[in-house]
Amino acid sequence: MPKNNKNNKTYSKEQREAILAKILPPNNMPLSEVANETGIPTSTLSTWKSKKKLNKKQ
Secondary structure (H helix, E strand, O other): OOOOOOOOOOOOHHHHHHHHHHHOOOOOOOHHHHHHHHOOOHHHHHHHHHHHHHHHHO
8 A cells, every 4th residue: 555655756657767768878877966857866766777777687
């Protein structure tokens, strides 16, 4: 069951993909820079990046 927390945000697949495009090659923007730009915590961005890399290997 989802938490009732105002800080929890959901991002569409399209939003995540657009943000990941900034983080991954060829752009390779630093996570901290993207976090400041988007307001998404670096830990969330790091998780998205890791999951994307795992999916590519499969």
